[in-house]
Each structure stands twice: as structure tokens, then as C-alpha cells.
Amino acid sequence: MSEDFSIGSLVRDNILKLQPYSSARDEFSGSASIFLDANENPHNAPLNRYPDPKQKELKKLIGGIKEIPSDSIFLGNGSDEGIDLLFRIFCEPGRDNVVTVDPTYGMYGVCAQINDIERKSVLLKKDFSLDPKSVLEAVDDRTKLIFLCSPNNPTANVLNHKAILQIVEHVSCLVVVDEAYIDFSENPGMLSMVPEIKNLVILQTLSKAWGLAGIRLGMVFAHPEVIGFLSGVKYPYNVNSLTIESAMEQLADLQLSANWIASILVERKKMAGKLPGYGFVRRIYPSDANFLLVKVDKPGSVYKYLMERGIIVRDRSSVPLCEGCLRITVGAEAENSLLLEALTDYDQLPNKNYSP
């Protein structure tokens, strides 16, 4: 990142000129007991009221847990909202581009397509490590975002921080590091670097380690200027009252998710220990996440057999560098046992070319 790096210079002109929608609750600050400003229904409390457009209390709670000031936090309808908003704020359709490092999470590419943004795909190295040089070679002066996923989905590994920083330091665009799975890793992640690095954006989510995929709450941590643009472009009430309430409730008890993570890690280790025992399993990749990438013979056949048994895994065998691979989420102990049982039966089939 050069000395004169400015976030504003990356932003689309229409967004720079935007006068954001100002809701009744945005304009009011202070204490009042009678709210006749937003045409709400006075009956059916508390859901009759619009939620806080700034999610102040929830940001304070999350900021305390993550040790990040509220003005560096954006909350959205899943990480997917954050990803989409980054495209809409920074990438001029038909002109700008983003770089993704593949194989990785599909939403970066889907959002690029929806927003009519060219995506330059760089491959991870064969051992799934990040090659900063190849990423830097793909970057040009129309590149606005670089997406890195760490731990990466579907390869399950953390990307080397030095390699990420090498990219961050040499570009004048934003580097988005998606840490959806970071709580399953011993690696602390890069969140603590956000206050010092202006072009670093971190995504996290309550969907995985926190067990709250159903409420849709994604977090973006970035420089306050980036957060300001995200907040100006989002729907005014993008995070609903029920989501805010259940997030507040659950984040008040950190032990709960700590216990879940611990038990998932125990199960991950157990599964990683047992899977190599099957004749058709070629390789288990090391995992920093709550899933295992498993290379097998005839992945389509294993996939179909498991499906017949009512067990769904993800077939990633057509993805570059993941040839032959299934991605298997680490489930509860009982679920994992059923999976292992089914695989034992599959292993005993005389002709492992299963097709129902």
C-alpha cells in the first residue's frame, strides 16, 4: 500500500455522491418515550418497532469480544451482504475487476457476475498455500478487491499471514480476508491488524462457530472509512430485531460456543484419524476448519452411496486442485458415527461403482 493510499479514490463516483437514506431513528438521538416519528403500529410491542439501523448495542458487545472499536464494525445479513456491498461500493460494472484465489468460496464469483465485474482467478499452489507473486501479477490498476479466504473453503487450510501481508503491502486496492472458520483454527487470524492496515478488510460470521446460521449475521471489520461506505449503502434496517436479539443473547454466554468448538475439534480429530482406514480413501487434508477435505477413489460413487443412506456431503471433485475430493462437515458425534458406518458398508461393496 503506497503512502498516499486513499479509500475514497477506490470508491465508485455514484457512491461518493450518494446522500444515504436517513431514517427517523437515524436522526433522533437521546431519550424519548413516545415515538410518533416512524409510522409504526403502537400495538404488538416489541416487534412493532423498527430495529436500530446502526445496531449500536450489538456492535458494542461484538466490539468488546473482538477488541475492535464499533466504528470499525459493519453488521449485515450474513457475510454475503458484506461481500455484495463491497462489490457495489468499489467496483464499477463492466470496468473494474477483482482477484480471487481458487479453489475458494463460490459467493465471490457469484457476486462478481451479478455486479458485472470481471474476476481474475489465480490458483493456490498445489499444496494449497498462497503464492503472493501470482496474485500480485494478476492485479492491475482496475483491480479493486482481492479475496482471500483463511481458513479457506474448501481446502480447509489457513493462508500464511506473511504471504497475505506481502500482497496487502504491494497493492492499492482492498484485500478482503474471509475468516468465516477462524474460530476452528489455532491461528489467531488477522483481525488485530485491522486498526493498523487501512486496506485490510476482515469478514467473520455467526454462521459457523457460533451455531447461528439461521439468524443471518455477518461481520465486516475494516477502517472506519470503509465501514462508513458500507453503512451508507446498506438497506436502512438490514439486520432485523429477532436477529439482533438472539445474537445479543448468545454472545452474552461465550462458554456456549467455546464448548461447541471444543467438541467439534475433538470430532474433527477423530474423523481425521478414522477416515484413512478405508480402502477407497486416498488422503485427508489437514483442517483448520469444521470440515475435512477428503480425497477418495470414485468420488461421485461415494457421494451417491451416502446420499442413498440419507447423508449429504459436498462433492468438490470437479473443482481445480480438488480432483477426487469430497468436503465433509464435522457433525455431532452420532452423525459422524453414522457416516463412518455407511462408509464401512460402502468399503465392503464388491463393485464400488455405486449408482442407485
Ligand SMILES: *Cc1c(COP(=O)(O)O)cnc(C)c1O
Ligand atoms: C459459510 C461461509 C461464510 C458464511 O456466510 P454467511 O453469509 O455469513 O452465512 C462466509 N464465507 C465462507 C468462506 C464460508 O464458507
